[in-house]
Amino acid sequence: MPALRSNLPPTSALGIARRAQWRSLGIAAEDLTKPKIAIVNTSSELAACYAHLDEIADVLKDELRALGVLPFEIRTTAPSDFVTSAGRAGRYILPSRDLIVDDIEAAVEGAQLDAMICLSSCDKTTPAHLMAAGRLNLPTVVVPCGYQHSGLAEGREADVEEVFLLAAKAAVTGEPVDDLEELADDAILGPGVCAGMATANSMHVLAEALGMAVAGAAPVRANSPRMWDSVRRSAAAIVALVERDVRPRDIITDGSVRNAVRAMLAVGGSINTIKHLQAIAVESGLDIDVWDEFRTLGASTPLLASVRPNGPRLVEEFEDAGGAATMLRSLLPILDGTRLTVNGGTLADDLLAARKPDGDVIRTLDAPFGTDPAIAVLRGSLAPGGAVAKRPVPDPGPRRFTGPARVFGNREEAIAGISSGRLREGDVAVIRGIGVTGAPGLGLTSAFIFALHARGLAHSVALVTDGQFSGLVNQGMTVGEVSPEAAADGPLGRIRDDDVVDIDLETGRLDLLVDPAELAARPRFVPPADRDTGGGMLDQYEQLVQPLGCGAVLCARSAGPCQRVADDASLEASAAGR
Known part of the structure; x- marks a missing residue:
């Protein structure tokens, strides 16, 4: 075993202080030199997602002690999209992801612990745990803690x-x-994350595809025998990683990121996985453009599973058919099977034991559900940095939408525009100024999309926004996370009513049909001065957050993708004549 950084000189001031603290907690003197493993418990009583994590932490403590290491449970903030989105129009949600990363750094790096085992549950916890793993580069295992038992699964x-x-x-x-x-x-009939392939389960599958969770860990019913087996195997895996000194940056590589991209395309995962995976890559020091990888690999990655909200299958059916492991086995011919995983071997090694696809719930490469990408990354004159659309596969709707813009400053204005008749069939609703800095915190537009559905306009009115929408949304022509955002003087900030917007999913284009010279002559967008940020965390976030092209991280750990974003912004400024 390599030397442990947690073992400070025993008679130094800090070494003696640690001994005094830890002996008072009942830790035996002979245990003080053992590897010290942080159990990162993102627990809260605010949501069902986290209701079972304390019990998991207790089991892990017993498992780790039996394996000869010393566990320390640490806590972080625990956001829930359904609960902590009530304040300030949901703008705390994405910033909370990065707050979790900082919580982990403060505790683990401050105490100089040796490794982490992370209890991942709701939407923002899994990306945060993977980001922290990449940033700290200490041996880490992510434990997907399962999805809730739902009414639908009971025939309700x-x-x-x-x-x-x-x-x-x-x-x-x-x-x-x-x-x-x-x-x-x-x-909701039990603890765990939302049933369905929305952001939480998508990120659990992504963690396994990336190699940072034990094989067969996702998706899994919360508190089921399979979940408890995964928890115990994760304890053994983290001890082995410490002994062999295998670190996240040995596992999170360009090749494993591409594997994760293909997994999300094959399962029709949440669009939120793009920015999260980009943030993980940045924190891991990689020079890879995840947005472009989704755009490029989407053309050659078929859809192998059709789970709600993409299709009719329940997540329980997907798990029972073999889950992520079986889907990855089916994908293996187009994956990089040589990538290391926390299981101790390569991805190809892990998949030897995976069940074969049944051809029904999980398809094979030669007989997929569809070949059009379920997650489409668009670029063009309105989105030089990229934008994202989520579509069902097979897609019954039109592949192209061209219409006049109707510009709104927030989702409430846009919803009112439906009732007032300002928005009509054939229009493109543009909700701008709600990006990561404009909101700040990335505003939610799902309520507007649901309003379109309620009024029967889902397929006759398009949406283009620099905000985000739920992983539940996959109908209609909805394009989000346009980059550069309006507040960064992207073209979206200069658009006006009646400008023509052209959305083409076939070619992957999002264009504004306005003469570039005319666009350059227009004044730049200025966020409203009366935005409600509370004068606290959101104000800090606005000052520190990087663009979506960098994963909206708070600090650019890798010059590569973030430098490209800066270069794009400079080019855009030049094109605007400034």
């Missing part, structure tokens, strides 16, 4: 996502939903 009428959609529709139309509270009471 709704899960939490369905209830959310029904509530949004009722709010827009004003139509009563008499049984909505009863549906909500039946939607």
Whole structure:
């Protein structure tokens, strides 16, 4: 075993102080020189996602002690998209991801612990744990802690996502939903993340594809025998990583990032995985443009699973058919199977034990559900830095939409535009100024998309925004996370009503059909001075956050992709004549 950084000189001031602290906690003197493993517990009583994590932490402590190491549980903030999105229009959600990373750094780096085992649950915790792993580069295993037992799985009428959609529709139309509270009471029947292939389960699958979770860890029912088996195998894996001194940057490489991209394309994962994976790459010191990888690999990665909200299958069916491991086995001919994983070998080694695809729930490369990319990255004169669209596969809707812009400053204005008749069939709604710096924190536009559905306009009105939308959204012509954002003087900030916007999914283009000289002569966008940031965390975030092309990290750890974003911005400024 390599030398442990946690073993300070025993009679130094810090060494003696640690001994005094830890002996008072009941730690035996002979244990003080053992490897010290942080159990990163992102726990909270605010949401069902986290309700079982304390029990998992207790089991891990016993497992790790039995394996001859010394565990220390640490806590972080724990955001929930359904709960902590209530304040300031949901703008705390993405910044909380980076707060978790800083929480981990402060505890683990401050105490000079030797390794981490991270209990990953809701949407922002898994990317945060992987970002922290890349930043600190200490032996790390991510433990996907499972999805909740839903009403749909019991043959009832709704899960939490369905209830959310029904509530949004009722709010827009004003139509009563008499049984909505009863549906909500039946939607969640146990702890864990939302059932379905939204952001949380997508990120759990991504962690396994990246090589940072043990084989067969995702997706998994929370508190099931398979989850507990994964927890115990994760404890053994972290001890082996410490003994062999295998670190995240040995595992998170360009090749493993591309594997993760293909996995997200094959499962039709959440669009949020793009920015999260880019942030993981940046924190891991990689020079790779994840947005471009999605754009390039999308053309050659078929859809092998069709799980809600992409298709009819429940996540339980996907797990029972073999889950991520089986899907990756099916993808292996187009993956880099030589990449290392936390299991101690290569990805190809891990997949030897995976179940073969059944050809029904999980398809083979030669008989997929579809070949059009479920996640489409667009570029063009309106989005030189990129934008993203989520589509069902197979896609029954149009592949192109061209129409006049109707410009709004936030989602509430846009929703009002539906009722007032300002938005009509054939229009492109543009909601701008809500990007990572403009909001700040990346504003949510899902309520507007649900309003379009409620009014029967989902396929006749398009959306283009520098904000984000839920991983549940995959219908209609919706394009989000346009970069550069309006607040960074991207072209979106200079668009006006009646300018023609052209969205072409076939060619991957998002263009503004306005003469460049005319666009350059227009004044730049200025965020409204009365934005409600609270004068605290969100103000700090606005000053520190990097563009989405850098994964919206708070510090550019890698010059590569972030330098490209800076170069693009300079080119855009030059094109605008400034």
